[in-house]
Amino acid sequence: MISIFGNSLIILILLSTLSIIYFSFNSITSLGINISKKIYHLSLLQVTFVVTCLLTLIVGFIISDFSLTTVFENSHTQKPLIYKIAGTWGNHEGSLLLWITLMVFFNFLFLVYGKKYEKKFMLFSLISQNFLILSFILFLFFTSNPFLLINPAPIEGLGLNPILQDPALAIHPPLLYIGFVGSSIYFSSAIGALISNLPAKEFAASIKNWVIFTWFFQTLGIFAGSVWAYYELGWGGFWFWDPVENASLLPWFCMTALMHSIIVLEKKGQLYSWVLILCLMTFVLTIAGTFLVRSGILNSVHTFANDPTRGLYILIILLLACLVSFFIFIKHSRGNSIQGYNLDRGTFILSNNWFMIFYLVTVFLGTVYPIFTEVIFNTKISVGPPFYNTVIIPFVIVFLILMSLGPESKWIKTKFPIRKLLTILILSFVLNLIISVIFKSTSLISNLIFITSFFLIIMSFLDVIKLIQLNKITLISRSVSHLGFGLLILFIGLNHNFSKEYDVNIKTGEIKKLNNFDLKFKDLKLTNSQNYKSIIGNFELKDNDKNFIKELKPEIRIYQNPETLTYEASIKSTIFNDYYLTMSNLQNSEYYNVKVQVKPFMSWLWLSVLIMSLGGFLRLFYKR
Amino acid sequence: MKKIIFYLLILNLLSLNSVMSQNFSQLEIKIFKNIRCLVCQGQSIADSNSDFAQTIKSVVSDKISQGKNEKEIYNFLSSKYGDWIVYKPSLNIPNLMLWVIPYLFVIFGVMFFLKNLRKKRQNK
Numbered sequence: 001m002i003s004i005f006g007n008s009l010i011i012l013i014l015l016s017t018l019s020i021i022y023f024s025f026n027s028i029t030s031l032g033i034n035i036s037k038k039i040y041h042l043s044l045l046q047v048t049f050v051v052t053c054l055l056t057l058i059v060g061f062i063i064s065d066f067s068l069t070t071v072f073e074n075s076h077t078q079k080p081l082i083y084k085i086a087g088t089w090g091n092h093e094g095s096l097l098l099w100i101t102l103m104v105f106f107n108f109l110f111l112v113y114g115k116k117y118e119k120k121f122m123l124f125s126l127i128s129q130n131f132l133i134l135s136f137i138l139f140l141f142f143t144s145n146p147f148l149l150i151n152p153a154p155i156e157g158l159g160l161n162p163i164l165q166d167p168a169l170a171i172h173p174p175l176l177y178i179g180f181v182g183s184s185i186y187f188s189s190a191i192g193a194l195i196s197n198l199p200a201k202e203f204a205a206s207i208k209n210w211v212i213f214t215w216f217f218q219t220l221g222i223f224a225g226s227v228w229a230y231y232e233l234g235w236g237g238f239w240f241w242d243p244v245e246n247a248s249l250l251p252w253f254c255m256t257a258l259m260h261s262i263i264v265l266e267k268k269g270q271l272y273s274w275v276l277i278l279c280l281m282t283f284v285l286t287i288a289g290t291f292l293v294r295s296g297i298l299n300s301v302h303t304f305a306n307d308p309t310r311g312l313y314i315l316i317i318l319l320l321a322c323l324v325s326f327f328i329f330i331k332h333s334r335g336n337s338i339q340g341y342n343l344d345r346g347t348f349i350l351s352n353n354w355f356m357i358f359y360l361v362t363v364f365l366g367t368v369y370p371i372f373t374e375v376i377f378n379t380k381i382s383v384g385p386p387f388y389n390t391v392i393i394p395f396v397i398v399f400l401i402l403m404s405l406g407p408e409s410k411w412i413k414t415k416f417p418i419r420k421l422l423t424i425l426i427l428s429f430v431l432n433l434i435i436s437v438i439f440k441s442t443s444l445i446s447n448l449i450f451i452t453s454f455f456l457i458i459m460s461f462l463d464v465i466k467l468i469q470l471n472k473i474t475l476i477s478r479s480v481s482h483l484g485f486g487l488l489i490l491f492i493g494l495n496h497n498f499s500k501e502y503d504v505n506i507k508t509g510e511i512k513k514l515n516n517f518d519l520k521f522k523d524l525k526l527t528n529s530q531n532y533k534s535i536i537g538n539f540e541l542k543d544n545d546k547n548f549i550k551e552l553k554p555e556i557r558i559y560q561n562p563e564t565l566t567y568e569a570s571i572k573s574t575i576f577n578d579y580y581l582t583m584s585n586l587q588n589s590e591y592y593n594v595k596v597q598v599k600p601f602m603s604w605l606w607l608s609v610l611i612m613s614l615g616g617f618l619r620l621f622y623k624r
Numbered sequence: 625m626k627k628i629i630f631y632l633l634i635l636n637l638l639s640l641n642s643v644m645s646q647n648f649s650q651l652e653i654k655i656f657k658n659i660r661c662l663v664c665q666g667q668s669i670a671d672s673n674s675d676f677a678q679t680i681k682s683v684v685s686d687k688i689s690q691g692k693n694e695k696e697i698y699n700f701l702s703s704k705y706g707d708w709i710v711y712k713p714s715l716n717i718p719n720l721m722l723w724v725i726p727y728l729f730v731i732f733g734v735m736f737f738l739k740n741l742r743k744k745r746q747n748k
């Protein structure tokens with residue numbers, strides 16, 4: 001029943017998409033300045049179909065209709081309701097449907113908010129967007145149909161991977177997808193602008209808010225994924241340079257570069273070609289990331305499905321998107337080279353773009369290089385955190401300095417307030433010294449990171465204060481984002497350098513001494529929950545210097561469906577530190593392996609990401 | 625003003641000294657973080673409690689007490705388990721492009737910038 005309904009909805013979406021393309025082509029040559037009502041109505045229909053389709057699948061998950069293969073493979077009757085719903089996008093088929101839903105939704109919003117722009121531009125953008133929708137619908141229908149039937153229907157499902165049953169992960173895909181899929185809008189706009197010869201400033205105005213909007217959600221999506229990794233994986237880290245994480249970071253670099261260069265385009269009408277390239281590249285990288293993650297070509301923590309035919313299909317979409325956009329770009333772009341420049345604001349913005357592309361190239365290279373060596377040299381290599389840290393960190397220092405100076409520059413004739421800058425530099429040195437005194441050892445490179453991030457923090461903070469005093473709250477967004485970024489780098493640096501880690505084997509009743517801590521294993525408890533059993537350890541961590549006791553209760557969970565063991569960390573956050581404890585059983589022994597980590601400034605680190613994204617959010621309300 | 629900065633610079637550099645005396649356990653952790661746990665998914669042996677990770681950890685500790693340096697340990701492990709086990713790819717012919725391209729990108733960026741700056745000066 002659900003299957004037939006769902007499948008017919010997919011057909012309806014397909015038909016409405018085709019008719020939008022048809023009518024758009026038709027009305028390009030027609031007279032009149034407005035887009036015909038027919039297209040609006042079709043687009044509204046398309047949204048209705050796709051939303052109903054997604055809801056149908058969600059209903060399938062809620063009522064546990066195991067006649068659907070997707071539900072059978074990824075759900076279970078014993079699962080809490082929220083994870084039944086979130087399970088809809090916790091698998092390949094469902095997440096692809098969510099992807100298409102958002103793509104159609106963005107298409108509709110673009111149409112509604114784009115009334116004031118040139119008709120030809122709007123129509124070509126629509127055509128491009130609907131071709132993208134079409135290719136993804138065909139992909140869904142032929143290789144990953146979520147409404148496939150099993151006959152006879154099983155009584156019970158296989159269940160959702162327990163590590164995905166987590167609140168942060170329930171919201172992580174939708175947030176990230178808004179960013180990912182939203183970038184299709186400026187991909188299509190770029191195609192539309194190229195074909196219809198849209199003037200530079202008009203193009204900037206039409207895509208600006210979409211860029212900010214997607215950047216905001218992409219940032220939050222990456223944030224939610226990171227929080228999930230921290231809480232759920234139980235390794236104490238929050239970023240692993242895993243291929244999947246990199247796949248979400250690559251479009252983010254592009255979006256960040258766009259957010260900056262679009263200012264130049266809007267103000268001066270310069271860099272048009274470059275902005276167009278960035279627009280096209282963001283979505284192409286999104287598809288490339290999807291390909292890497294879903295084809296199973298790379299080994300990763302959270303690879304979905306390892307189905308070569310799916311990989312092949314995405315590769316075809318990717319190649320088509322690349323070729324078509326490349327062809328259109330070459331055919332229609334009017335060369336406008338970057339003119340010579342002085343140390344004005346445009347230069348600083350351009351340097352931001354340069355750094356973003358540098359990070360992008362490095363991360364992209366690191367992600368795909370193992371494929372390359374395997375094919376050419378037949379050796380399998382790993383490119384992990386030490387590679388990225390070595391290559392990227394030294395350049396972060398220069399980046400931070402430019403990022404602090406940039407906002408001080410003007411569009412024409414910049415004169416830096418040298419005295420102010422030197423004073424702030426001295427202050428940063430002093431603050432760095434204080435850190436060295438409190439925490440003792442650090443390396444040269446960390447010192448430079450601390451100094452430069454303090455420099456950026458103070459500069460941006462003064463900017464925020466100044467703007468509030470001048471009552472120009474609407475202009476605050478840049479300074480807030482820069483402030484957030486400075487804080488983020490500072491806290492990552494502190495956290496990276498001064499985390500402590502102890503590893504002990506301990507049995508109940510024992511007390512172990514770990515430097516200035518006493519770890520006491522009080523007892524073990526067994527409990528039963530809705531869909532798992534758990535062994536809960538009861539630990540007491542006593543800090544002998546500061547004289548406090550923290551109670552920590554890590555868990556080992558035994559899920560029945562599917563049968564898995566998961567290790568739940570117990571985390572106690574204080575203002576300055578996170579106390580992070582994980583426990584795992586050792587075979588044939590009454591001892592447990594316990595890892596105690598003291599991680600400074602974790603909450604501050606999360607907060608700085610939120611401050612950074614808040615800056616982007618504020619800019620949506622920027623009125624000229 | 626410049627003097628103050630100079631002295632502060634010296635002071636900041638002095639605070640570095642403690643890094644030089646890296647003790648064993650820190651070296652061990654650094655090596656552990658650079659070795660992939662082959663039986664896990666995307667974890668280093670520092671993050672894992674699997675039997676494999678425990679074994680490799682004790683191998684590394686033994687090698688260190690035998691006086692082997694970091695590089696020798698990685699070479700030993702790569703020869704046994706393949707390059708896949710080390711997270712930081714070594715600089716050799718197959719990995720050349722991986723290490724070179726980012727820096728080439730930097731050099732070209734700086735050259736491009738300087739060239740344009742000079743052009744602008746000449747135009748004035």
